[in-house]
Amino acid sequence: GAxxxxxxxxxFLGSLGMTAIALLVLPLAVLFTILGLYVTGxxxxxxxxxxxxxxIGPLVDNVIVVLENTQRHHGLxxxxxxxxxxxxxxxxxxxxxxxxxxxxVLAPVAFTPGVAGFLYKPLAIAVSFxxxxxxxxxxxxxxxxxxxxxxxxxxNLTEKSFFGKAHHAIEHMLDNLTFNYLYLLKIAQKF
Numbered sequence: 313g314a315x316x317x318x319x320x321x322x323x324f325l326g327s328l329g330m331t332a333i334a335l336l337v338l339p340l341a342v343l344f345t346i347l348g349l350y351v352t353g354x355x356x357x358x359x360x361x362x363x364x365x366x367x368i369g370p371l372v373d374n375v376i377v378v379l380e381n382t383q384r385h386h387g388l389x390x391x392x393x394x395x396x397x398x399x400x401x402x403x404x405x406x407x408x409x410x411x412x413x414x415x416x417v418l419a420p421v422a423f424t425p426g427v428a429g430f431l432y433k434p435l436a437i438a439v440s441f442x443x444x445x446x447x448x449x450x451x452x453x454x455x456x457x458x459x460x461x462x463x464x465x466x467x468n469l470t471e472k473s474f475f476g477k478a479h480h481a482i483e484h485m486l487d488n489l490t491f492n493y494l495y496l497l498k499i500a501q502k503f
Contacts (some may be wrong), residue, residue, distance in 0.1 A: 344445030363438025
């Protein structure tokens with residue numbers, strides 16, 4: 313799973329540094345989750361593993377959002393440290409709210425009475441620990457590593473490599489999609 317995540321991140325973001333940071337955060341968030349489960353007296357079972365699998369998407373999302381914003385600030389001409397500080401500080405509230413919203417959605421599952429609650433409570437707890445772990449890592453480790461491993465956007469991939477060609481083709485497609493969306497949005501706003 314981590315290899316597939318790495319390939320997708322690398323193709324879409326076009327940065328080995330960003331890919332490495334995201335891949336480093338995944339096992340650390342899983343470790344945080346396992347420690348949380350141990351402290352709360354839960355075991356690793358099918359439901360907690362299911363919770364970890366469910367949490368991988370939001371874990372990677374939080375990291376990518378912070379890294380993309382950091383790279384944007386880097387591209388605006390800020391030095392690596394200022395870009396990382398600005399990149400994470402702008403997103404503290406949005407990432408916190410989206411993460412808390414996901415945890416709140418799982419709260420009824422954790423407090424369901426009876427057998428259903430017994431079965432699904434470990435899943436909700438595992439997801440919650442993983443999300444808290446990724447929040448902590450996104451505010452500490454990710455900006456620190458971003459200062460060292462992220463280059464300006466134009467220095468990441470050469471157009472001669474396979475991944476460089478794939479990344480540039482995807483970027484071109486997304487730019488066209490954005491242009492068409494904005495065009496349709498302007499038409500829709502006239503009504």
